[in-house]
Amino acid sequence: xxxxxxxxxxxxxxxxxxxxxxxxxxxxxxxxxxxxxxxxxxxxxxxxxxxxxxxxxxxxxxxxxxxxxx
Numbered sequence: 001x002x003x004x005x006x007x008x009x010x011x012x013x014x015x016x017x018x019x020x021x022x023x024x025x026x027x028x029x030x031x032x033x034x035x036x037x038x039x040x041x042x043x044x045x046x047x048x049x050x051x052x053x054x055x056x057x058x059x060x061x062x063x064x065x066x067x068x069x070x
Contacts, residue, residue, distance in 0.1 A: 002028040004045055008038040008052040008061070018051065035059030042068045 005027050009015040012033070019029045030045055032038040036059050038052060050068065054061040 002026055003048040004028045004030070005049045005051065006030045006032060006038065006041055006045065006047045008032045008035070008050065008056075008064070010034060010053060010056045014053070035061065035064035038064050039067055 005022055007015055007019045007022070007029060008031070009018070010033055015031050015033065019031050023029045030041055030047070032041045035052075035056050038050070039059075042050060050065075052061040052064060056064075
């Protein structure tokens with residue numbers, strides 16, 4: 001079973017290109033475009049790894065990380 005990775009970035013090009021690269025290595029990848037979406041997705045999928053942008057509007061990556069870890 002492939003490990004699950006979530007890519008969170010508000011920049012679509014960065015998010016998609018990173019996801020495509022990691023998928024090519026054989027990982028299962030989900031993406032989110034905001035901190036709010038990341039919270040929901042992390043709770044649903046229980047990923048092994050999360051790669052998140054720090055600077056995002058509304059809910060930044062640091063706060064989203066704190067909430068996911070809680």
